[in-house]
Amino acid sequence: MKQQIENIKQEFAQELQNATSVANLQELRVKYVGKSGVVTGLLRQIKDVAPQDRASVGNMINDLRKGVEVQLAETEEKFAQVELENKLKAEQIDISLLNGQQWGTRHPIDKVKDEIIDLFKGIGFEVCEGPELETDYYNFQALNIPLEHPSRDMQDTFYINDNILLRTQTSAMQARLMEKKGPPIKMLCPGKVFRADSDASHSPVFHQIEGLVVDTDITLRDLKGTLEYVAQRLFDEQTQVRFRPSYFPFTEPSVEVDLTCCNCHGKGCSLCKGTGWIEVLGAGMVNPFVLENCGIDSNKYTGYAFGFGIERMAMIKYGIPDIRLFFENDIRFLKQFKK
Ligand code: PHE
Numbered sequence: 001m002k003q004q005i006e007n008i009k010q011e012f013a014q015e016l017q018n019a020t021s022v023a024n025l026q027e028l029r030v031k032y033v034g035k036s037g038v039v040t041g042l043l044r045q046i047k048d049v050a051p052q053d054r055a056s057v058g059n060m061i062n063d064l065r066k067g068v069e070v071q072l073a074e075t076e077e078k079f080a081q082v083e084l085e086n087k088l089k090a091e092q093i094d095i096s097l098l099n100g101q102q103w104g105t106r107h108p109i110d111k112v113k114d115e116i117i118d119l120f121k122g123i124g125f126e127v128c129e130g131p132e133l134e135t136d137y138y139n140f141q142a143l144n145i146p147l148e149h150p151s152r153d154m155q156d157t158f159y160i161n162d163n164i165l166l167r168t169q170t171s172a173m174q175a176r177l178m179e180k181k182g183p184p185i186k187m188l189c190p191g192k193v194f195r196a197d198s199d200a201s202h203s204p205v206f207h208q209i210e211g212l213v214v215d216t217d218i219t220l221r222d223l224k225g226t227l228e229y230v231a232q233r234l235f236d237e238q239t240q241v242r243f244r245p246s247y248f249p250f251t252e253p254s255v256e257v258d259l260t261c262c263n264c265h266g267k268g269c270s271l272c273k274g275t276g277w278i279e280v281l282g283a284g285m286v287n288p289f290v291l292e293n294c295g296i297d298s299n300k301y302t303g304y305a306f307g308f309g310i311e312r313m314a315m316i317k318y319g320i321p322d323i324r325l326f327f328e329n330d331i332r333f334l335k336q337f338k339k
Contacts, residue, residue, distance in 0.1 A: 001049055005060050008038055012068055022079045025072055032068045039065045108337040109207055109326055112314040113190055116209060119230045125188040130176055132192055134167035142175035143250035144289045151249050156196040166194035170210035171307055177212055178294035183301050184215040200322045207310040214303030223283055223304040227257060235262040251284025251305055278316055281308030
C-alpha cells in the first residue's frame with residue numbers, strides 16, 4: 001500500500017508537470033482529490049491494511065492529499081497570473097492612437113449666431129425663440145399677408161395642412177411678441193426657417209435672426225444706427241450701411257440693407273460683384289396695420305423690424321462660396337473654424 005501511495009505521488013507529479021492550463025489543473029483536482037478520486041479510493045482500502053500499519057498509512061494518505069492540494073493551488077496561481085498577463089497583452093489599447101482622433105468643434109453657424117446675439121445684447125436687446133411649426137396666421141396673416149396674397153409667392157412654403165406650416169421667416173415671432181408682451185419691445189429672435197428652395201445660395205432649412213423694436217418715437221434712424229453699430233463690430237470699423245427702398249407687406253416703408261463689402265472695402269471685387277456693396281438683410285418700420293392687428297395703438301407707438309440669414313452673414317464673414325457646405329458636416333470644412 002505504501003508503495004502504491006508513492007507511485008501515485010509520482011504519477012501526480014508527472015501529470016502536474018504536463019498540465020498547461022487552469023482547466024487541466026481542475027481535471028487533476030477531480031481525478032486525485034475529488035469525491036470519487038484516487039485519494040478517496042485509497043482511504044477506502046485502509047480497512048484491508050494490517051491494524052498496526054493503519055495509522056501510518058492513513059498519515060501517508062493525508063500527506064498525499066495535502067501535497068496534491070497545495071501543489072495544485074500553487075500551480076493554479078502561477079497559471080492564473082500567466083493567463084491574466086496574456087489576456088492583458090491581447091486586449092492592450094494603444095492610447096497613442098487617440099492622437100489621430102477628430103475632435104468636434106462648434107459649428108460656424110452657431111459661432112456666428114452667438115457673436116451676433118452678444119453684440120445686440122450689449123445694446124439692450126433681449127433674446128427669445130419661437131416655434132418652428134407655425135400657424136398660417138402668425139407666419140402670414142398677422143403680418144399683413146392675407147390668404148391668396150401674391151407676396152406669399154416670395155417664399156415657397158412647406159405646408160403641414162391648411163393651417164399649419166414650417167415657418168418661412170422668424171418674422172412670425174413679431175406678432176407673437178407684440179400680442180404677448182406689448183411695448184416697449186426690444187427683442188431678438190434667432191431660429192431655423194424653412195423654404196422649398198435649394199441651390200448654392202439657398203438651403204431648404206437655414207437660420208435667421210429677427211429683430212423687433214417697438215416704443216414711442218422709434219424711427220428709421222434708430223434702425224440704421226443699430227445696424228451700423230453691429231455691422232462695424234461684426235466685420236470692421238469702416239463698414240457702412242446703405243438703405244435701398246424695398247417692399248415687405250409687414251413693414252412700411254421697407255428697405256433692403258447693404259453693407260460696404262468687407263473684402264474690398266467698397267472698391268469692387270468678386271464677392272460684391274464689382275459694386276462695393278453687399279445686400280445683407282430686409283427691414284423697415286413696422287406697418288401700422290400689423291401694430292393694430294396685435295392690439296398696439298399705432299398713433300402712439302412706432303417700431304422697426306429687421307431679419308437676416310445667419311448663413312449669409314457667415315458666408316460673407318468667412319468668404320464661403322456655397323451655403324450647402326454648412327449642412328454637409330464635412331470635417332475638413334468644419335475644422336477650419338476651430339479657433
Ligand atoms: N422676413 C423677411 C425675409 O425673410 C425679412 C424681414 C424681416 C423684412 C423684418 C422686414 C422686416 O425675407
